[in-house]
Amino acid sequence: MTESREQRASQIPRDAANWATQTDAVRLSAVPTGARNLNVEGKQAVGPLQGFGPMWQKTYRVRLQGSDATPKDVIAAWKENFPKFWPPGNTFYAPLTGIAPGEAALINSSLPGGMPLSTGVMVLYADDESFTLMTTQGHPFSGWVTFSATVESEGGMTCTVAQAQVLMRANDPLYAVGMRFGGHKQEDRIWEWTLASVAKHFGVEAQVDTNCQCVDRRPQWRRAGNIWYNAGIRSGMYVMTTPVRFVARPFSRPRTGA
Amino acid sequence: MANEPLEVTVRRLPALTVLDLEGEINGLAESRLNHAYADAEGAGPRTVLLNFSGVDYINSTGIALIVSLLGRARASGRELRACGLSEHYVEIFNITRLADFMSVFPNEEAAVSEAALGAG
Structure with missing residues (x-):
């Protein structure tokens, strides 16, 4: 028998602990040693609806044929080794408390052309068989990346399939141009590498299947102002002004506690 | 815990088309x-209402599915609305900022009367 809406509302939803709680701004619980902490603290987490460019849904999948890993095994290993599965040149500083709802992580990377990029993500959702990262304002894209694992059958054989699905819009007009000229390819490389690394972790050498679909071609012009938060521009300015900060350091007043 | 597969029924009303989700x-x-959304689009409604009153679980992949429906609706100039969400999922719609793009009504009657006013 179906429960009434009132009955359902009175129960604690079984996924309540899996979601981040509502917050106005992203907060880092700690900054890992060596991480460049820019463009994350105090910024909002943004989804595919808040971006500027066309909306894309990109799905990357790898079949773990021959491995007896369950979806729970895959997600547990993925959460634990997330930074290790990333391609060289991109550093993901996982939250010290692990990938858990509401936690934020720093990303130090570079844009096509070599411009440094400091940005981050917030863990929107996490359970035993999936987790979702939500980007912060200023990230090249505004969106979610959901990592999941399921058991699938093909030709009478079952195997676990690991998947990363990105639902995104380029965050601002500059990034939208960048996505056309190398940004999408760079992003595909990151997730294809990641999926191949997950497969290797379970002893499987397999081809990653990539499927990209444009869900909405029209840009959201009212979001053009997102460029104010562009983490590429801000990170570049930060790097360029490093000598000035170095010279000024002896003259700056020491920070006092609140 | 056993999964309860989603069942979708498409109902066409004068002011909008309803997808009853269970x-x-x-x-x-x-x-x-x-498939159900494509079926609903067939009659060319201006507004499609997602009725969540029979839904007791949505995970982040499910939210992403709803977002991609929003993208499709926007691409074809349609409005997507939601009704019947539990308090918990209203909060999730706020956290994910889906609520910024989708009018959320407490029940079907409220959503239908709003649509009827808009059409009138």
Whole structure:
């Protein structure tokens, strides 16, 4: 028998602990040693609806044929080794408390052309068989990346399939141009590498299947102002002004506690 | 815990088309939800209402499915609305900022009367 809406509302939803709680701004619980902490603290987490460019849904999948890993095994290993599965040149500083709802992580990377990029993500959702990262304002894209694992059958054989699905819009007009000229390819490389690394972790050498679909071609012009938060521009300015900060350091007043 | 597969029924009303959703919205719901939405679009309604009163579980993949429906609706100039969400999922719609793009009504009657006013 179906429960009434009132009955359902009175129960604690079984996924309540899996979601981040509502917050106005992203907060880092700690900054890992060596991480460049820019463009994350105090910024909002943004989804595919808040971006500027066309909306894309990109799905990357790898079949773990021959491995007896369950979806729970895959997600547990993925959460634990997330930074290790990333391609060289991109550093993901996982939250010290692990990938858990509401936690934020720093990303130090570079844009096509070599411009440094400091940005981050917030863990929107996490359970035993999936987790979702939500980007912060200023990230090249505004969106979610959901990592999941399921058991699938093909030709009478079952195997676990690991998947990363990105639902995104380029965050601002500059990034939208960048996505056309190398940004999408760079992003595909990151997730294809990641999926191949997950497969290797379970002893499987397999081809990653990539499927990209444009869900909405029209840009959201009212979001053009997102460029104010562009983490590429801000990170570049930060790097360029490093000598000035170095010279000024002896003259700056020491920070006092609140 | 056993999954309750999503069942979708399409109902056409004068002011809008309703998708009655029952079960769980997760990755396994993708095909059914997309087919039902394509069916709903067939009659060319200006507004499509997602009725969540029979839904007791939505995970992040399910939310992403709803977002992609929003993208499709926007691409074809349609409005997507939601009704019947539990308090918990109203909060999730706020956290994910879906509520910024989708009018959320407490029940079907409220959503239909709003649509009727808009059409009038």
